Amino acid sequence: MSLAEDPSTTSRITLPKVKLPELLQRRDGSMTRELLLKPGQHGLGMTHDSMVADTTTTATCGYCSTGCGLRLHLRDGEAVGLTPETQYPVNLGMACPKGWEALRVLDSDERATTPLLRDANGKMQPIEWEAAFTTFVDKMRGVQEKHGQDSVAFLSTGQIPSEEMAFLGALARFGMGIRHGDGNTRQCMATAVTAYKESFGFDAPPFTYDDFEQSDCLIFIGANPCIGHPIMWERVLRNPNTPEIIVIDPRRTETAMAATQHLQVKPKHDLAILYAITKLLIDNGYVDRQFVEGHTNGFEELCEHVSQFDVDTVAHAAGVSVGSLEQVAHTIGTRKAVSLWWTMGVNQSYEGTRTAQAMINIALITGNIGRPGTGANSITGQCNAMGSRLWSGTTNLLGHHSFASEQDRQKVADVLGFDSECIPTTSSWRYDRIIEGVRNGEIKALWVIATNPAHSWIDQADVKELFGKLDFLVVQDMYDTTETAEHADLIFPTAGWGEKEGTFINSERRYGLLKKVRRAPGQALSDFQILRGIAHYWGVGEQFAEWTDPEAVFRIMQRASRGQPCDITGIDGYAHIDRCGGIQWPWTEADAAATGSSEPPQQRRLFEDGRFFYDDGKAKLIVDDITPMPEPPTQKYPVTLLTGRGTVSQWHTQTRTKQSPVLGMLYPQEAYVEINPVDADEWEIVHGDTVTIESRRGKIEANACVTATVRRGQAFIPMHYAETNQLTLSHFDPHSGQPSYKDCAVRITPKAPQSK
Incomplete structure (x- = not known):
């Protein structure tokens, strides 16, 4: 019998006093504690022992940051189907195709079902969990002993629950002495985090989804929610205010096609455009002087800086008319509830932080923050990118504290019951620096959890080559067929969404529940149980004795959040989150006491009192010089x-x-590239032709899609295809360290006919 199948196991045991089989979750089909509901309810319904044969439960979707509620239909305790939850405050009965298929993707021949170890002949061979944990510990410690403590690093994710992120960060950094670790949220949200922290004093998205329906003017910059976040777009379509919809984007996206105003700017002119619009707002008297004076710092510096951005000059350089800029400024200045929204088109840019802050500046100087329908609002990417930002313990100390602060280190140590000496005094290297560390021989072993950098990292061929330089690569994933898993020396098979418990935090700061409603295949374990096993074999099990199950870790997270802007001490456990249909942070003990109710209002936004997270309560207006495109x-x-x-x-x-x-069946299986019709004629390319796209880093083939959605001299390839990042340029925002995926120079030619 496999160790992972031992029916005598339990999930609440002090680690050093037990053998490995007792560390692992039950594999006999039973569930330690299910949150099962009676039909149509949100609240905690019944335990596994008392459940009826057919019932439903609501869980948060595990794809994007929208955080939809999915009603899971259970038979004998296992999900057999799903429908959108009609009462969940996020999606209100809607779901995108990914959500509808959330269960289907669990049933795959590509699932990792047993630990795998590469043998002397380079072949991956199945091993038992005991051997997998022993190998992991021996190899990682061997690298540290040979090359130094900092020669091991980890790359984490925005895909696993917050409790697993907290466990991973604490175990790696405080238990194993791994100083360097970052998450793939560096690829999607680092810019928004940095912008919010510098402007507001904390990583604080101010909005709630109700703002999509309350605005009378919505501005989308580098965002295509119609495709990227369709349930959010559905909320826009429910807006009763006949809103102006302004899109600033180089492509004529699906969202732009629905806009009332579309500024189809040349790539990487968005920051100059926003500064010119800010100048117009100031020049035309659209500034809320009372709000600016009472709640911001830096207005005079802002005025001086944007005065340099002559509207005629900026408009000409960006490829738009002066009148279009004036119309946007007039719309912002005269509407009552203006909201500005951005996502990866801004974040994934070499000057993305300052572009995000230019939007924040506009919201602040016009008083469009803290009221319904307003805000400078970052739409998150991954399902739990917010959880990674707050709890992964990578570049921020647990609970978004600072490694550099002695007070913060002592607070976290006291919360965890650790010696503060085990907490590093400096932040980790960022993702790009870890990759450079592999190149330079500083990082010799890498632990990759629930992410696929061999596909997703910028300049893909380079990172694949670097993986070959490692002494040891561990991949912890649901599937053993990813591009990164192909390079692994050791693979840990993991449970996925629907096969474990925990919480996700969506874009509007809402904690939602992930529930175990299926058994993971074979010997696959939740990341949480894998981390428990590593803690035991590393010899730090006693240090993590309290970390018995996800909800126990949630209680630890609550203690760590106390006094922080993200305080969640007023939440009464998983049942409370379940009963409410999710709870937005902050929800403190004081909030609960003041309202006289444990049920928080479902739509809460930040900064209603005009106070921000700096000591003086004021937000900062931040500006900077324009940076030339690195590869024009x-x-x-x-x-x-x-x-x-x-x-x-x-x-x-x-x-x-x-x-x-x-x-x-809903998207082309082969990569395609959008090309402007005039360019296509000039290059003698016909719609559907196979073309070659070449950059200084690589060459790929794709099918030509001749369309006016892109302007002349531009082309577009979806990021999902494995080929795309063979072309992209390795350059980064200097403030956030986020890769700039959205611009590089290429040439496109018809594919040469094959000789017979």
Whole structure:
């Protein structure tokens, strides 16, 4: 019998006093504690022992940051189907194709079902969990002993529950002495985090989804929610105010097609455009002087800076009319509830932080913050990117504290019951620096959890080559067929969404529940149980004795959040979250006492009192110089390549979505490139032709899609295809460290006919 199948196991045991089988979750089909509901309810219904044969339960979707509620239909305790939850305050009965297929992708021949170890002949061989944990510990410690404590690093994710992120960060950094670790949220949300922290004093998205329906003017910059976040777009369509919809984007996206105003700017002119609009707002008296004086710092510096951005000059350079800029400024200045929204088109840019802050500046100087329908609002990417930001313990100390603060280190140590000496005094290297560490021989072993950098990291061929330089690569994933798993020396098979418990935090700061409603295949374990096993074998089990199950860790997280802007001490456990249909942070003990109710209002926004998270309570207006595009078009590479989301049915590197035949029918299986019709005529390319796209880093083939959605001299390839990041340029925002995926120089030519 496999160790992971031992029916005598339990999930509440002090680690050092037990053998490995007792550490692991039950594998006999029973569930330690299910949150099962009677039909139509949100609240905690019944335990496994008393449940009826057919019932339903609501859980948060595990794809994007929207955080929809899915009603899971159970038979004998296991999910057999799902429908959108009609009462959940996020999606109100709607779901995108990915959500509808969330169960289907779990049933795949590509699932990792047993630990795998590469043998002397380079072949992956199945091993038992005991051998897997022993190998992990021996190899990682061996690398540290040979090359130094900091020669081991980890790359984490925005895909696993907050409790697993907290456990991973604490175990790796405080228990194993791994100083360097970052998450793939560096690829999607680092810019928004940095912008909010610098402007507001904390990583604090101020909005709630109700703002989509309350605005009378919505501005989308580098965002295509119609495709990227379709349930959010449904909320826009419910707006009763006949809102102006303004889109600033180089492509004529699906969202732009529905806009009332579309500024189809040239790539990487968005920051200059926003500064010019700010100048127009100031010059035309659209500033809320009372709010600016009472709640912001830096207005005079802002005025001086944007005065340099002559509207005629900026408009000409960006490829738009002066009148279009004036119309946008007039709309912002005269509407009552203006909201500005951005996502990866801004975040994934070499000057993304300052672009995000230019939007924040506009919201602040016009008083469009803290009221219904307002805000400078970052739409998150991954399902739990917010959880990673607050709890992963990578570049921020647990609970979004600072490693550099002695007071913060002592607070976290006291909460965890650890010696403060085990907490590093400096932050980790960022993702790009860890990759450079592999190149330089500083990082010799890498632990990759629930992410696929061999597909997703910028300049893909380079990172694949670097993986070959490692002494030891561990991949912890649901599937053993990912591009990164192909390079692994050791694979840990994991449970996925629906096969474990925990919480996700969505874009509007809402904690939602992930529930175990299926058994993971074979010997696959939740990341939580894998971390318990590592803690035991590393010899730090006693240090993590309190970390018995996800809800126990949630209680630890609550203690760590006390006094922080993200305080969740007023939440009364998982049942409370379940009963309420999710709870937005903050919800403190004081909030609960003041309202006289444990049920928080479902739609809460930040900064209603005009106070921000700096000591003086004021937000900062931040500006900077424009940075030239690092790789502009040239005679040899005359086209600017754009990348982004191409279809509502696809997600990131296709690790999960490609497992669904339904989703596979909803988008082209082969990579395609959008080309302007005039360029296509000039290059003698016909719609449907196979073309070659070449950058300074690589060459790929794709099918030509001749369309006016892109302007002349530009092209677009969806980011989901494995080929795309063979072309992208390795350059980064200097403030956030986020890769700039959205611009590089390429040339496009018809594919040469094959000789017979």
